[in-house]
Structure formats: structure tokens, C-alpha cells
Amino acid sequence: DAKTTQPPSMDCAEGRAANLPCNHSTISGNEYVYWYRQIHSQGPQYIIHGLKNNETNEMASLIITEDRKSSTLILPHATLRDTAVYYCIVRALNTGNQFYFGTGTSLTVIP
Amino acid sequence: GAVVSQHPSWVICKSGTSVKIECRSLDFQATTMFWYRQFPKQSLMLMATSNEGSKATYEQGVEKDKFLINHASLTLSTLTVTSAHPEDSSFYICSATIVSGSYEQYFGPGTRLTVT
Numbered sequence: 001d002a003k004t005t006q007p008p009s010m011d012c013a014e015g016r017a018a019n020l021p022c023n024h025s026t027i028s029g030n031e032y033v034y035w036y037r038q039i040h041s042q043g044p045q046y047i048i049h050g051l052k053n054n055e056t057n058e059m060a061s062l063i064i065t066e067d068r069k070s071s072t073l074i075l076p077h078a079t080l081r082d083t084a085v086y087y088c089i090v091r092a093l094n095t096g097n098q099f100y101f102g103t104g105t106s107l108t109v110i111p
Numbered sequence: 112g113a114v115v116s117q118h119p120s121w122v123i124c125k126s127g128t129s130v131k132i133e134c135r136s137l138d139f140q141a142t143t144m145f146w147y148r149q150f151p152k153q154s155l156m157l158m159a160t161s162n163e164g165s166k167a168t169y170e171q172g173v174e175k176d177k178f179l180i181n182h183a184s185l186t187l188s189t190l191t192v193t194s195a196h197p198e199d200s201s202f203y204i205c206s207a208t209i210v211s212g213s214y215e216q217y218f219g220p221g222t223r224l225t226v227t
Contacts, residue, residue, distance in 0.1 A: 034215065036218075038155075041202070041221070041223070042220055042221065043115070043117075043204050043206075043218035043219050043220045043221050044155065044204070044206075044218045045218070046215050046216070046217065046218075049215060087154070097143055097160075097208050097216070098145065098157055098160060099145070099157070099206075099216055100157060101147075101154045101155040101156075101157075102154060103154050104154060
């Protein structure tokens, strides 16, 4: 699976959009981009995933660059409950379905 | 939907004893479940992949005789930490895959193991 690079930490003001970047320059054509988050001492929570098109759901938007070498997770109106570690993972569907977590980005939403 | 539970949520055991952790998919069938371990301030580390009715596949460096995994049904996988030592103290998390669509994983709430 492709390796991902994320900034170790970010701050965001409450109510503002949080933009979390992820680099995956070695991504293959059949690999999806997944985003999960982990609030302290809990299991990871699925946020969103995509292949090449931008995606939006009730939690967030995922913007994938045209060359697919990077992506951005957007939380449109961050709240204090969005404070968590966010993980970007790339994975193909035919590799046993394993997820290998990187170090993620620790997002702190500031009041 | 897609809820995964773990039991117990926390456990304290003495060194040398064995501890069993259960992972259940509550509202779906999961042919594949995964076990992760997470030390403080670190990321999740995949330990093993568990397929229903077959032997688990362990990641490199994970002792299969120490971490026994049984996936007896489509809704239950168990992880037994045998002869636990203080260095096995960690946060153990399971996940399950819905075999459809894009195979996203749904994670349990985790089990905090402390070995004294």
C-alpha cells in the first residue's frame, strides 16, 4: 500500500473550516483514499473515502488532486468535538483489505 | 448500522495470566476482522487479519503463539493474550469489514489491557 505523509499537528478555530492535507505521491491507480479519525482512547471512526472524484458526506468533503498524488479533508465548520487524530490511508481493494495507519494529524479545535 | 463492540472495555491482569478479548459485529456479518494494538501517543499497528473459519494471518514481528486469534463465526472474533507481561499493556482495537462496496472498516471502541 502507498505511503502517506501528513503534518503531525494542526490547529483550527472553532466554526472555521479545517483543511487537513495528505500526500500520497506513490498511489496506484486502483488505490482508494480513506480518512478516519480517532478521538482520544476510542476506536477510529470512518469519515470518508474516494478514488478520483471529490466526495462529500454529512461529516466532511474530500478533495483529491487530478494527479491523485495528494488530497485534502475538509471539515466545513469545525467544532470542539472534532479535536482528534486524523488518519489518511490509501489502499487497494484486492490486498486483503488491510489498513496500515501512518502517524496521522492531531487536530486541535480552539474555542 | 455497522456497529462493532468489544468486551471487556478494560481489564487488569497479573503477569503470567491469559486474557481474552472479544470483538463482535452487532448488525452485520464480517468475513474478515482485524486486530490492532496501540501504545500511548502512537498510531495503530496492525497485528493480524482474521478470516472466519480459517487461521489468522499475522503481521511480521507479531508472535502468533502469544496472541491467539479465533474467528469462530461471522460475528465474533477473539484475541487471547497468553502469558501476559507488563510490556503487553496496550490498547487493543478490532475492526470488521463489510464485504461490499469499498470495503471500509468499522472499528470497535477498544480494550485497555494493563498487566501488573
